[in-house]
Structure formats: C-alpha cells, structure tokens
Amino acid sequence: MTLTTNDTGNAQEILSAQEQQWVDKFMDETTLFLGPDPEIMRNHQIHERTAYEDECISKGVSPLETDRIRKRLAGSLDEAFEMCESMGAAPGAKWADLSVAVYTAEGDVTYLSNRGVIAFSAVLHHPIRYIMKNWKDEPTVGINPGDGFFHNDSRYGMVHNTDQSMLVPVMRDGQIIAWVGATIHEGENGACEPGGMPSGSETPFDDGLRASPIKIVERGHLRRDLLTFLQHSTRDPKLMLADIKVKMGAVRRVIESVDRIIEEVGQESFVAALRVTVENVEAEVRRRIKELPDGTVTFNQFVDSTLKENILIKFACKITVKGERLIVDLTGTGPEILNRAINSPLGSTKAFMTQAILSYWWPDLPRSTGALSPIEVISEEHSWADAGYDAPVGQSLQGSFRGFSALQTAYAKLQFSTPKKYSNVIAPWFNQINDFLWGGTTQHGEQVGNLCADLNGMGGGAKAFRDGEDAVAPLFCAMADIAEQEVMEEEVPFLQLVSKRLVRDNQGFGKYRGGMGYEMIVASRGTPNWGFMTVTSGSKFSSITGMFGGYGCPTYPLSIVKGINIYDIIRKDPSQFDLSIERIMNEQPYEGGSYQSAHMGLQFDVAKEGELYMISQGSGGGYGDVLERDPELVAADLQLDRISAQVATDLYAVVWNPETFVVDVQATEAARAEARKRRIARGTPFREFIKGFVTEEPPADLLYYGSWGQDNDEEVFATHWGGQEPQRVKGKLSEIPLVMIPDRRVLKIEAQDKRIRELEAKYGETVVHKS
Amino acid sequence: MRVPMTEYLYIDLSTEQWVCRPCGHNLGDARGSYKEGTLVFDRDPREIHPPIIDPEKYEFTFSPDPAFCRILEYCCPKCGTQMETEYLPPGHPPTIDMIWDIDALRTQWEERGEDPELVVDYGPGENAVTDMRSTHEGHHNHSHR
Numbered sequence: 001m002t003l004t005t006n007d008t009g010n011a012q013e014i015l016s017a018q019e020q021q022w023v024d025k026f027m028d029e030t031t032l033f034l035g036p037d038p039e040i041m042r043n044h045q046i047h048e049r050t051a052y053e054d055e056c057i058s059k060g061v062s063p064l065e066t067d068r069i070r071k072r073l074a075g076s077l078d079e080a081f082e083m084c085e086s087m088g089a090a091p092g093a094k095w096a097d098l099s100v101a102v103y104t105a106e107g108d109v110t111y112l113s114n115r116g117v118i119a120f121s122a123v124l125h126h127p128i129r130y131i132m133k134n135w136k137d138e139p140t141v142g143i144n145p146g147d148g149f150f151h152n153d154s155r156y157g158m159v160h161n162t163d164q165s166m167l168v169p170v171m172r173d174g175q176i177i178a179w180v181g182a183t184i185h186e187g188e189n190g191a192c193e194p195g196g197m198p199s200g201s202e203t204p205f206d207d208g209l210r211a212s213p214i215k216i217v218e219r220g221h222l223r224r225d226l227l228t229f230l231q232h233s234t235r236d237p238k239l240m241l242a243d244i245k246v247k248m249g250a251v252r253r254v255i256e257s258v259d260r261i262i263e264e265v266g267q268e269s270f271v272a273a274l275r276v277t278v279e280n281v282e283a284e285v286r287r288r289i290k291e292l293p294d295g296t297v298t299f300n301q302f303v304d305s306t307l308k309e310n311i312l313i314k315f316a317c318k319i320t321v322k323g324e325r326l327i328v329d330l331t332g333t334g335p336e337i338l339n340r341a342i343n344s345p346l347g348s349t350k351a352f353m354t355q356a357i358l359s360y361w362w363p364d365l366p367r368s369t370g371a372l373s374p375i376e377v378i379s380e381e382h383s384w385a386d387a388g389y390d391a392p393v394g395q396s397l398q399g400s401f402r403g404f405s406a407l408q409t410a411y412a413k414l415q416f417s418t419p420k421k422y423s424n425v426i427a428p429w430f431n432q433i434n435d436f437l438w439g440g441t442t443q444h445g446e447q448v449g450n451l452c453a454d455l456n457g458m459g460g461g462a463k464a465f466r467d468g469e470d471a472v473a474p475l476f477c478a479m480a481d482i483a484e485q486e487v488m489e490e491e492v493p494f495l496q497l498v499s500k501r502l503v504r505d506n507q508g509f510g511k512y513r514g515g516m517g518y519e520m521i522v523a524s525r526g527t528p529n530w531g532f533m534t535v536t537s538g539s540k541f542s543s544i545t546g547m548f549g550g551y552g553c554p555t556y557p558l559s560i561v562k563g564i565n566i567y568d569i570i571r572k573d574p575s576q577f578d579l580s581i582e583r584i585m586n587e588q589p590y591e592g593g594s595y596q597s598a599h600m601g602l603q604f605d606v607a608k609e610g611e612l613y614m615i616s617q618g619s620g621g622g623y624g625d626v627l628e629r630d631p632e633l634v635a636a637d638l639q640l641d642r643i644s645a646q647v648a649t650d651l652y653a654v655v656w657n658p659e660t661f662v663v664d665v666q667a668t669e670a671a672r673a674e675a676r677k678r679r680i681a682r683g684t685p686f687r688e689f690i691k692g693f694v695t696e697e698p699p700a701d702l703l704y705y706g707s708w709g710q711d712n713d714e715e716v717f718a719t720h721w722g723g724q725e726p727q728r729v730k731g732k733l734s735e736i737p738l739v740m741i742p743d744r745r746v747l748k749i750e751a752q753d754k755r756i757r758e759l760e761a762k763y764g765e766t767v768v769h770k771s
Numbered sequence: 772m773r774v775p776m777t778e779y780l781y782i783d784l785s786t787e788q789w790v791c792r793p794c795g796h797n798l799g800d801a802r803g804s805y806k807e808g809t810l811v812f813d814r815d816p817r818e819i820h821p822p823i824i825d826p827e828k829y830e831f832t833f834s835p836d837p838a839f840c841r842i843l844e845y846c847c848p849k850c851g852t853q854m855e856t857e858y859l860p861p862g863h864p865p866t867i868d869m870i871w872d873i874d875a876l877r878t879q880w881e882e883r884g885e886d887p888e889l890v891v892d893y894g895p896g897e898n899a900v901t902d903m904r905s906t907h908e909g910h911h912n913h914s915h916r
Contacts, residue, residue, distance in 0.1 A: 293776075293879060295871035302860055304839055312839060312860055322872075413869055417774050417876075419885065421894035425778075464778065464893040465901065505821055506833070540836040542820070542858050548778035549853040551842070554820035557831030585824040597829035616833075624778055625853040646821055676851030683810025683846055686865075693813055693843075695862030702839070702860065709864035 034212070036155040036389065040129045044122060044350050046278050046373045047106035047129075052175070056272040069261055069273040070366065073102050073111045076257035080250035081113035084182055087249070089242035091488070092162075092185030095453045095481040100250055101367075102258070102274065103128060103179035110178075110274040112367035117477050119159050120183050121367040122354030123347050126157020127213045128167060128179055136176075141215055145171045148217030148248055150230070152189060153210045154345050155389060159352075159476075160396045161207050162189055162196030166247035168217075170258055177271050180254045182247040187450035190234035191394055193604040194439020194449025199307035199535040200603035201394030202339040208394070209233050217248060235439065235449045281370030286324045288362060289374070291418050296320045297410045298710055300332075301402050305537035306340040307395055307601030309744045312541065312698070313337075314706025315385060315399070316713055317406035319414065328353065328407070329378040332713030334705030335733055336384045336391040339740045342537075343387035344399025346379055352400045353377070355476055356407035360429070361415070362422045380733050384705075395535050397433060404475055405431045405544060408461075412547050427461035427468065427514060427547035427621035429475045432536040432600075434458075434556055434617050436522055439604065440530035443493045452520070453483035454617065457500070459515035462508065462550060462623035467633070468515030470502065471617055493527035494607070496520055497566065498579045503616045505644050507637075509651055510550025510622025511629050516642065517553075517617025519581050523566050524607045531604045532613050534558050539599035543618065550622030557597045558615055559585050564593040565610030581614045626651050627672045631663040700728075705739070772880060774887040775903040776869070779847070779854035780805055784877050792905055794850035804867045806845060809854065811865070814842040816858075837861070 015023065049057070080100040084093050092098065099116035101109050107128025109121040131149055135141040149167040154160050164186045170178040189196040191208030201207050209230070216226050222244065230244075231237035262270045301315040316332030336343045354372045358365060365371055379386040385399045409428045415421055439449030457471035474480050485496050498521035508514030524530040537543060538555055545552040559581050569590055570577045576589065588595050600615065607613060634654040637643045639661045648654050653675040655667035684692070698704035698717055703726070707713040717730045720737045729736050760767055773781040773790065781790040782801045789798035789805040798808025816835035817826075819842055823833040835842075835858075843865055845855040857865060880887055893899035 293774075293871055294875035295869065298866050298868050300866055302840075302858070302863075310839070413777060415894075416778075417776050417887065417891060419883065419887070419890040421892070421899075424894035424896065424899050463899075465898050503823065503833075505823060509819070539831050541840040541860075542816070542835050545858050546856050549845075549855055551819055551856055552858055554823075554833045555831070555835045555840075557824065557829065557833060559824065559829075582823050585829065595828070597824060597831040599831060627853070644821065651819065676846075679812070679844070679846045679851045679853065680810060680848060683812050683844075683848070685848075686807050686809055686811055686845075689811040689813075690865065693811075693862065694864045698863070699838070699861055704860065710866060711864070 034134050037130060037133065040126055040133065041155070041157065041345070041347055044369070044372050044377065046108045046282055046369050047104070049275060050106060053104070053271060053275040056268040057275060059268055059272070061272050061276050065265060065269060066273040066276055069265060069270060070111060070277060072257065072261050074114060076254050077102065077111060077113040078115065080182065080254045081115055083250040083253060084184060084246055087246045088184055089239045089246070090184055090186045091450050091453060091483070092187055093243065093246070095456055095483050096477055096479060097185035098183060100182045100254060101180070102254065103181065104274045104278060105176045105178055106132065107179065108278045108369040110277045110366070110368055115479050117159065117185070118358045118367050119351040119355040119476055121358065121369060122372045123157050123159055123351040124165065124167070124181060124183065125369050126347055127151050127165065130156055131167070131213050135213070135215070143169050143176060144219055145169070146217070146220035147215055148251070149213045150216035150244070151211045151213040153212060154348050154393055154396060156212050157347050159348055160197065160400070161191070161209065161393065162187055164243070166244065166251055167213070168251045168255065170255060172267055177267060178258065178274055180251045180258065182250045184243055184247060186239060186243055188234050188236040188239060188448065193437070193533055194235055195437035195451050195533065196449070197397070197437060197451070197535050198394040199341050199533060199601050201341040201392040204390060204392050206394060207392055216244065222248070235447050238446070277366055278368050278370045281365055281368040282373045284365060285362070285371055286374050288422070289321060289326045290324050291420060292321045292414050293417055294322050297413045299406055299410045300710070301405060302541050303342070303398065303402065303537050303543070304539065304541035305599050305601050306337060306342055306741060307398070307535060307537070308340060308603070309741065310540050310599055311703035311705060313384060315402035315406060316707055316710070317410065318710070319407070319410050321414065324374070325376065326374070327376040327378060330383065330385055331378060331380065332707030332710065332716065333383040333385045334716060335718050335736060335739050336382050336387045337739050337741060338391055341392050341394035342396070342398035343384045343391040343393050344396035345393055346381070346386040348393070348396050348400040349385045349403040350377060352404035352476070353407050356404045356411070359478055360408045360423055360426065361411050364422055383733060398537060401431045401475065408475070409545065409547070425464040427508065427510065427550055427623040428544040428552070429461045430458040430517065430544060430553060430618035430620050431475055432538050432543050432556070432618055433474070434517065434536055434600065434615055435534070436520065436613065436615070437533040437535060438492065438494065438531065440493070441528055442491065443526045448492065452488070453481065454520055456480040457482045457518060457617045459517045459553070459618055459620040461547070461620035462510055462512035462514050464623055465512070467512045468508070468620035470515045471500065471518050472515055493530055494522050494524040496522050501580065502642060503581065504641055505647055506554060506616055506619050507643065508544070508546050508551050508553050508619045508622035509626050509647065510546055511624025511626065512550070513622045513629070514553065514620030517619050519614065519616040521579050521581070521612055521614045523610050523612055525567060525609055531606045532602065533604050534600045534602040534615060536600040538618070544621050546622040548623060549625040551626070552621050553619040556600055556616055556618060558600050558602055558613070560596045560598065560614070561590060561612040562594040562596070564590045564612070566590070566612055567610045581616065584612065584614070627653055627675055631665070631668045635661045635663050772887065774876060774880060775891050776871070777854070779852055781905070782871065782873070782876065784873070784880070787873055791847040791850060791852065791854070793852045794847060795905055795908070796847055796849035798847070801871065802873050804870065806855070806865060806867070808848070809845040810848045812844045814844050816840050816842050
C-alpha cells in the first residue's frame, strides 16, 4: 500500500535521512498491494514536460501544423465515438454516454471527442499515471505494442464505477509516445443492485466490480481468462464481451489515424503537438481567469438524502479569483457517511468541476487535462465530496454532480461583469438523474441490469434572455439522446405507459423560466423477475436554485401503486388509459391498489406485472424576477397547461381572460405594482432579519451534516449513533466520530416497539416480551 | 463608472456603493454584501412550488418540505425588485454570496478603458446583446442594440 504524505509526515521529523531511506526501501520491498496512490489521485495538474517532449518542442512547433494535427485527431476521435455509439451494447453507449480521447505519454488528455462526456477529460490521467508508475517496469505486466488496459474503479480515477475503459499505448521503438482510450458508461457492474449505480451500497464491496488497471488485451489478443473473470463478476456477460471489443475496435481506428499522422508529420511533431495543446489550454485558462473580477463567490448546496433516508448534508463551495489564480474551496462540506452510497472520490468530484468549466464556462476550449490544471482545489479527505478508501461510492454522482453545480451556478456571478464572455449567463441546470434503473430477466430470457435513457432529459437552466429548454440534455453530455422508447421495449420487459409528458408547474419560475421535465410511468410485463430502482435526492429540498431572483426547481417524489395490474385494468376498461401522476395519486382510481409516495432513493424493488412506478424529470432554474416575466409568455404557458392559474396569479401577478387567454395589460401592471408593494411591506431589513431567522445550530430534529453558515467552515456538524440514541457532534472533520447511519427499518421497528409498550401500559395489558 | 455585477446590481466605483440597477437605490458598501441593503422575506417553499399530489395523503408532493427548506427572498427596499432568492435550511445563516475586491475591479476597468455599461452583455449570440444602462434613467433595459 502506498504511504500518504500524512503517514510519513511525523516519521520524517524523527528519522534521519539514512533511516528514512531504510524505511522507504523496506516499504518498497514489502508492498502488500498497489492500491490507489494518493500522489496520483489527488493531483489534477498536467504532468511536467518530459525530456523527450522538450526535445520534440525544441525542434520547433508550427502553430498551423499543430492545428492541423488537432483537427485530424478531432475527426478521428469523432469517428471512433460514432463507432462506439452505433456498435456499443450498453444503453449508455447508444445515447452518447462515452468518450474517446488521445493522451500524452504521461496520460494528460490532449483531445477528447467533440461529443460525449467531457468529465472524462479530467479523470483518465489517473489510471495512465498508475499504469506508467506501477506496470510499465513490472516484469509480470509490462507495456507492449498492442496491449490494452481495462479499469472501472473510480478510486483509481473514473467518473464512477459503471464506466469502463480501454486504454492503449501508442509505441515507437519500445517507447510510449501517446495513449488512446475509449470509455463507456456500461451500466451493469455486478454491484449489490443491477445497473451499476447502486443506491443501496453500504460498503465499497457493494459497489460492484473493483477493477484497478489490468491488462485485458495482450499484444492484440483479448485475454480469455481475465475476460471470463469480468463476465463472471457481472450480471450481463454479453455486454462485457461486446463492449470490450467495441472499445478496442474504436481505439484501433484512432491509432490507425495516429499512425498516418505520424507518417506525414513525423513522430516529433506529433508528440510536440500533443504536449503544446495541453500546455496551451492551461495557459489560456489562466488568461481567462485573469479576465474575471477578483473576489469570492460562495455557493452552498444542501442535499436531502442518503438515498435511504432523508438528511441534510452540505456541499460547501467558495470560489476565489485573484489575478491568474482561481481557488475552489470545499471546506465546510459534510463528512463522508461510511455506510451510504452517496460519497464521491475527489477525482470524480473534480471531473464534474471540469464538466462545468468545459461545457458551461469555456466550451470553445479543447477538452484537455489542461482545463482544470491551473485551478486550485482545497478539499479535505473524508468529506462526502472527497471520500476515503473505505467509503462506498456506488452512487457517487450525488456528490460529484454537486461539484458541477457549484461551479456552474457560481459562474453566473463570476462572469457577469466581464465584457468578453465565452458562454451565456445562465441559471442552474438540473442536476439529478431522475430515472429508472432496472434489472432482472428479459422477455428473451437474458439477465440484464441497466437504466433508461431518460436521465438525459434534464431541464436546461433559463438564460438571461430566454426560457430554458425542456428535457434538453444531461449536465454531463450536451448532445446526449433520450432514445426511442419503442426500441428499448423490444429488449426489456416493461412499458413506459406515459413518456415525455410535461408536468404542470414543474418549473423553475422567473423572468425566464427553466426548461421543464416530463413524467414517466412504467410497469413491468412478461417477465418472471423484474425490479426498478431510483437513485436521486431532491424530494424535500430543491436540488437546484434559481438565478438573480428566479426560483429553483420543485422537489420530486417517487409515486408507486402496488397491488394492481394496470394491463388487466386497461384491457377491461380502455378508458382507464388516462394516466398521469397527478390523476392516479390524487384520485386513486384503481380499487385494491396501495398508493405510496416516497423519496427518490429506491433500492431494488421487485415490480410485479402491472404495478405502477412514476417519477418526473427535473426542471432547470429560473432567471430573474418573476414580476418581470412577459405576461404574454405567462399566458402562453397557461394555455399549454404548463402552469396553473394559481402560479400565474400568485407568482407572476398576471390577469387574463380564462376563456381567451388574452392578457389584461393594465390590470396586470396594477397587480404587479401591488405585488412589489407587498414585498416591501413584508420584507425585513437584512440585519434585523438575521436576528429573527438565524439559529446557533441546525434544528435539533434534522440530521444535518456540514458547517453551519460560512464564518467557521472548519467546524462541521454531524449526527452519529455511538450509543443508543443519535448524538449531534461538532468539530473539525478529522476529529468528529465516523458516521454510520443505522438501518432505517431497524429504527422503524424500535419506534413501533416503543409505541406498542406505551399502548400496553395505557390499556393495562401485561405482555411478556422475550428478546 | 458603474459595473453591472448581476442582473439587478451595479457597483458604482466612484461612490463604492452597491446600486439597484432598476431604480438606482444605494444598497450599501460595495466592499461588503449587497444583502445588507435589502429587505428579506422567509418564504414557505410550498407557496412557490405548489403540491401536485395531495399533501393530505402523501409526505412527498413536489413541494419542498418547510422543515428542511426555506426560500429567502431578497428585494430592493425602494422598487421591490426581487434580486436574489436563496434556498436554505431553516435557521442557516444567509450566504454572503459575493465579496469583490473593489480596488482590483477599478484597476481592471481602468485598464480596459471602456464603459462597462456599454460593453457588458450576456455572452455569445445576437440574442444575448443587451443594454446594461439603468432603466430608471430612461434607458430601455434589455433592448437589443
């Protein structure tokens, strides 16, 4: 195991240089296993220029030739991307949840395919550095032409554990001069629940496959022994085989292009082009930071779920600009929870910071490791955004997506005053994968586990000059697809009985409103064994805010009707095929059904034929004061049933004719003037307001994790269960007790037992309770 | 010189004050938080995000839970423009969301040598062009130049 800097810190003070050398030698010779290396994993900066790169660059770099090489690579990577998209077996591949990239010899991403997931550009240098450090000179492994390395564990550098890589060296005369890699969101990975993103994982071993970088392809040949191990470790052996081959094929295609480029321009020009691209991106990022105003923007997020129970855990973020420096400080973020799936490794959190930078700050830059490299990140290990080795990370998107939102949201304030902008001023993008994961036996008798493409239907944030787009794209992939449901239904045994129907009032309201999300109602059919899961937070606390006076998204429940078979009901009475969450849950029209609402952390739930599972996609944030919204836009939303009369009246203060939807301009102006007066009348001056609102600590009955306020972010609050009762503690992250939350069913039984005893005492019943 | 810092806020570099862009009201020291000069209202989130499924029957309804989430609404005390909202746990201190280095801001704009009200817009694209001059001085905000 690699020692961390902290581990050696005290020893260095005590030991002489000679003694330290002996300790190092001893440790090197007695390594138990090569786990994730903190020196690699905590570093997001580009590698220093190697001697060979320096030599190549010193022979002269032509900007025109470099640009031509980049464009050739971009074309080749896009071709390889399409190969993965069209041939990949994973649902994620079919909807663009992948990337193909070219790397420098030391692993810095030089260029990523134009489509796909940008976050990969900030995380895949880790496994290559690991391979270069540990396997290159290891006699039992080594790196040879035609080799291909596989990994999926985010502790070694991956967006999350559902993704699987194929990393292949480009070699000349025994020397590695570059790498080419393809990475796909494969889904199924053998975790405790199907689909690869288990909300129920309680230990790292529940997260599924834990592949450190391994050589799955040796000199061009797929190793059957390792392949068999990988297939045996997951629920979908066909998927594993198919996509390893697809990724290998796509990578080989890029390597053919690289070979032709090297033939044309020479090896040295090629290597120089890769290196200067990374360096140029880094230099350009520094220049753009300098264009921002100096100061600090703070944006805190509060996440309401462990995916098993409702809590509030803070994702704190202060962004400070000073000249060319930009510092992202996550101090104050809540602690990791050692038996819940929401924790994120720091590398994954940073990957989504890069996603914000390269898609919402500076989308014109080449997708390169250089983009995050000059940005300083302050984070303490063992927060939930910087999980330690022993924390489960099965649903790490809960933490890492907050890294995205922290940077995306703050940027509206950071960039507003700049005269040269590279992207529009925009409200927050929706940041949850409101989606169904599923698994079981298909109508074709195959074992599968994966997810619907509807996670790609996130609502876009409102721009400063127009409404957000409905269900447009996930935050991680601008051109992802929500797929053809009918095609999916040929492969999996459930129907989306309602699909892509907008939910009224599901908006981030504002002068310009956020893009809306749609509802989905699914029910299994024709399968002996099936189940659904959901894996998101935001059922009690809105997961995104608005911008400059606009509002955030609503919260989202999971609605379920058990104990019915909707197919039988519709068969008997086709008029019952009038489905919406609102109607079904409020009218409860199906006799004998059990109607339940819950938060959106549903562990694998067996879905009998015809039982209904219902969720809604989320909305983007609204921009600006609701009273500035063009009344005609309000009337248009009313006419299309996108908003209720209550919202149009109470929030937008619009007066209209309900028959014709014609706006009464004068009455609206008067209503709005009145609404502004009411705001002034009910508002309290800030200082006075604080006295009445602010409390010393979080409410006693709230399971709160993180700093309270921002004056002392070093001190965090937490609740832990050291004894019989939960206990609130506060202190430095490194000093508070480990946080593990008891099984909610045990707590429920305890509460029920207590109530039973109260009732027995009340009614004088004597019952002997044996334990 | 006034620098548009958000949709509804300038920093006036000559007076070093936060200024409401719609009405020109001074909101306080630009070296501190503009929130100091605002009126705040603690909004029950259910009033903004109405329940879609029946709160009498269900715990989770599309409305945020007021025991978890409050919405602080900040408005200008003169014109009533809502310049910021903030989603917070009950009792959590309001976030000081922006603190700017006024000396650096002044230097930055002196070096640019341009009037920020005339050159700042919403970013790329013709729809993003706007007029950042204050509406209370007779300029029509957001009209395309």
